[in-house]
Amino acid sequence: QKEVEQNSGPLSVPEGAIASLNCTYSDRGSQSFFWYRQYSGKSPELIMFIYSNGDKEDGRFTAQLNKASQYVSLLIRDSQPSDSATYLCAVNIKGTALIFGKGTTLSVSS
Amino acid sequence: DAGVIQSPRHEVTEMGQEVTLRCKPISGHNSLFWYRQTMMRGLELLIYFNNNVPIDDSGMPEDRFSAKMPNASFSTLKIQPSEPRDSAVYFCASSRHRQGGGEQYFGPGTRLTVT
Numbered sequence: 166q167k168e169v170e171q172n173s174g175p176l177s178v179p180e181g182a183i184a185s186l187n188c189t190y191s192d193r194g195s196q197s198f199f200w201y202r203q204y205s206g207k208s209p210e211l212i213m214f215i216y217s218n219g220d221k222e223d224g225r226f227t228a229q230l231n232k233a234s235q236y237v238s239l240l241i242r243d244s245q246p247s248d249s250a251t252y253l254c255a256v257n258i259k260g261t262a263l264i265f266g267k268g269t270t271l272s273v274s275s
Numbered sequence: 276d277a278g279v280i281q282s283p284r285h286e287v288t289e290m291g292q293e294v295t296l297r298c299k300p301i302s303g304h305n306s307l308f309w310y311r312q313t314m315m316r317g318l319e320l321l322i323y324f325n326n327n328v329p330i331d332d333s334g335m336p337e338d339r340f341s342a343k344m345p346n347a348s349f350s351t352l353k354i355q356p357s358e359p360r361d362s363a364v365y366f367c368a369s370s371r372h373r374q375g376g377g378e379q380y381f382g383p384g385t386r387l388t389v390t
Contacts, residue, residue, distance in 0.1 A: 199378060208366055208381040209318070253318065257376040262308060262331060267317035 167192045169256050171266035180275045184241040188254030188266055191235070198230055198237045199255040199263065209253055213239070244273045277301070279382030281367050287388045293355040296385045299348055300369030308379060309342055309352050310366040318366070324350065325373055357389045 168191040178184045186200075197216045201209035215221045215228040215237065227240040237256075241248055251268040258264070280299040288294055300307045308323040322332040324344045332342070339358070344350040354361055364386050368379040 197376060201381075208384050211378050211380065214378050259376065261376075262320050262323050263376070263379060265318045265320075 167256075167258060167261075167264055169254055169264050169266040171252075171254050171269045173267060174270040175272050176269055177272045177274065178244050180244060180246060180273055182244050182273075184244045184248065184271055184273070186239040186241075186252050186254075186269050186271065187236060188238065188256075189236045190254075190256045190264075192256070192258050193232075193235065194258050195232075195235075195256045196259055197257040198228070199257070200226075200228060200237075200239045201253040201255060201265075203251045203253060203268065205250075212252075241271075244271075246273050246275045249273050279367055279369050279380055281365075281382035281385050283385060284383060285386050285388075287390065288357055289390055290358055291356040292389075293353065294357045294361075294387060294389075296352040296365050296367075296387070298350045298352070298367030298382060300350070300367070301371075301380060302348070304369035304371045304380075305373050306370040306377075306379075307344060307350050308368040308370070309350070310368065310381075311363045312366060312384075313363045321352070354387075357387075359389045362387055362389050 199214045200212045203209045213228045221228045225242045229238045253268045254266040255263040282297045309321040312318045321334045327344045342352045364384045366384045368381045370379045
């Protein structure tokens with residue numbers, strides 16, 4: 166059973182802080198990793214994807230991948246109330262569609 | 276560029292009725308995915324197509340669900356007969372990648388309520 170696990174939260178951080186969202190996956194054959202943001206009542210929106218070990222930065226967002234430990238994380242620097250949403254982690258194993266975690270709810274208080 | 280288009284956005288129907296959800300993927304994308312999202316089960320993949328051919332339908336809950344993709348720009352998900360437990364948000368997504376991998380872009384979803 167291929168699984169993607171996320172802490173459901175809510176993760177609460179004050180405005181301006183760093184929010185750290187984590188995701189673990191079970192299949193060592195996983196090749197690519199995605200973070201989606203979903204506002205309440207809206208559809209998932211792609212934020213970032215990462216294929217290689219290490220960090221990938223895009224503005225206030227940094228994705229971190231550690232294949233040996235089978236986890237991927239998303240850091241949001243200078244968190245804003247507008248970042249309050251559910252963040253979905255998704256993993257791709259070659260030849261299959263993306264497998265999504267259930268998401269972590271982030272709440273940024275002003 | 277237009278994103279993934281879904282219709283209707285909301286559907287309320289009575290148990291036993293047929294429901295048809297529609298999706299137009301992003302032009303040029305090779306793969307199309309149908310998902311169902313509920314609070315309890317999260318985002319579940321129902322079926323995906325590559326170049327209009329169904330590749331994996333193992334997520335389709337039962338024979339009441341069927342999906343078609345007659346051409347590269349249109350797909351339908353049909354539920355017949357519908358049941359209250361089918362109430363959920365149904366998303367369509369598309370990707371330019373083959374074999375189901377790669378980044379996917381989601382439509383706005385159809386919120387289905389079966390009474």
